[in-house]
Amino acid sequence: MSIVYLNGRYLPIEEATISVLDRGFIYGDGVYELIPVYRRQPYRMAQHLARLHHSLDGIRLANPHSDPEWATIVTELVARQPFDDQGVYFQVTRGVAKRDHTFPKDVPATVFMMSNPLATPSRETVESGVACVTAVDERWLHCDIKSTSLLGNVLMRQFAADRDAVETVMFRDGFLTEASASNILVVKGGVVLAPPKDNRILPGITYGAIYDLARQGGIPFEMRPVRESEVWTADELWVTSSTKEVLAITTLDGRPVGNAAHAGRPGPVFRKMHALFQASKPGA
Numbered sequence: 001m002s003i004v005y006l007n008g009r010y011l012p013i014e015e016a017t018i019s020v021l022d023r024g025f026i027y028g029d030g031v032y033e034l035i036p037v038y039r040r041q042p043y044r045m046a047q048h049l050a051r052l053h054h055s056l057d058g059i060r061l062a063n064p065h066s067d068p069e070w071a072t073i074v075t076e077l078v079a080r081q082p083f084d085d086q087g088v089y090f091q092v093t094r095g096v097a098k099r100d101h102t103f104p105k106d107v108p109a110t111v112f113m114m115s116n117p118l119a120t121p122s123r124e125t126v127e128s129g130v131a132c133v134t135a136v137d138e139r140w141l142h143c144d145i146k147s148t149s150l151l152g153n154v155l156m157r158q159f160a161a162d163r164d165a166v167e168t169v170m171f172r173d174g175f176l177t178e179a180s181a182s183n184i185l186v187v188k189g190g191v192v193l194a195p196p197k198d199n200r201i202l203p204g205i206t207y208g209a210i211y212d213l214a215r216q217g218g219i220p221f222e223m224r225p226v227r228e229s230e231v232w233t234a235d236e237l238w239v240t241s242s243t244k245e246v247l248a249i250t251t252l253d254g255r256p257v258g259n260a261a262h263a264g265r266p267g268p269v270f271r272k273m274h275a276l277f278q279a280s281k282p283g284a
């Protein structure tokens with residue numbers, strides 16, 4: 001039985017209940033976060049807590065905890081799970097109030113956290129790469145907020161699943177944005193290209209890790225708008241997230257990705273980055 005955190009208490013998930021009037025349920029009026037934990041050590045917790053703060057600011061909800069308080073809850077929750085590699089999920093909503101669009105006054109936020117086993121990609125998936133499909137990005141223009149209002153992302157993920165693909169790569173106005181629950185990076189001529197961290201994408205913590213590792217490893221990295229045409233002519237495409245880590249996209253809409261040397265297979269820059277990422281994990 002999994003132990004979760006709800007509004008100051010640790011309790012079995014079956015006993016963790018909230019009101020149907022919670023604004024997270026009624027409006028999707030909340031934000032969330034997910035921190036990967038390797039061998040019981042959180043990965044880049046400071047960056048995840050900073051992003052949580054940014055998301056809360058973005059919806060004008062006061063952060064209910066300081067970073068040390070969040071860190072204490074994460075540590076407690078991780079210690080209560082019987083597995084070493086975990087994904088700690090946080091959700092903060094604008095609390096319980098009579099249904100009305102405007103913000104309620106003096107209502108405490110609802111804070112829910114749970115930690116599930118972290119299912120990282122298998123060796124076969126890393127070796128073979130993954131299939132993705134493409135679509136027009138029809139989501140709102142605050143994709144930098146990690147909002148629980150995820151309908152646009154849910155529909156995009158299902159679009160991929162219906163086509164036996166792991167992700168939907170999205171384009172807005174002819175430029176790459178991201179995928180339904182991951183960032184997309186492009187490799188061209190040995191340079192990693194990544195869309196700027198603006199309102200059109202979630203600033204992925206894995207994307208940030210890849211940026212740091214590329215710099216340390218001497219791999220050129222450019223953050224700039226990436227044209228759809230550059231995606232179609234890429235030498236390599238990568239998908240990154242806290243659960244996927246970094247994976248090569250080897251087919252896009254059924255077409256092999258990459259140049260003749262490794263078309264449809266993970267490329268050499270991916271192999272280097274994957275090794276750097278594995279080495280950067282706590283306990284590696």
Ligand SMILES: Cc1ncc(COP(=O)(O)O)c(C=O)c1O
Nearest residue numbers: 181182183202204205206241242
């Ligand atoms: C829309 C979206 N983009 C990107 C990411 C990747 O972010 P991270 O690397 O922090 O997991 C996620 C992760 O959930 C996401 O939902």
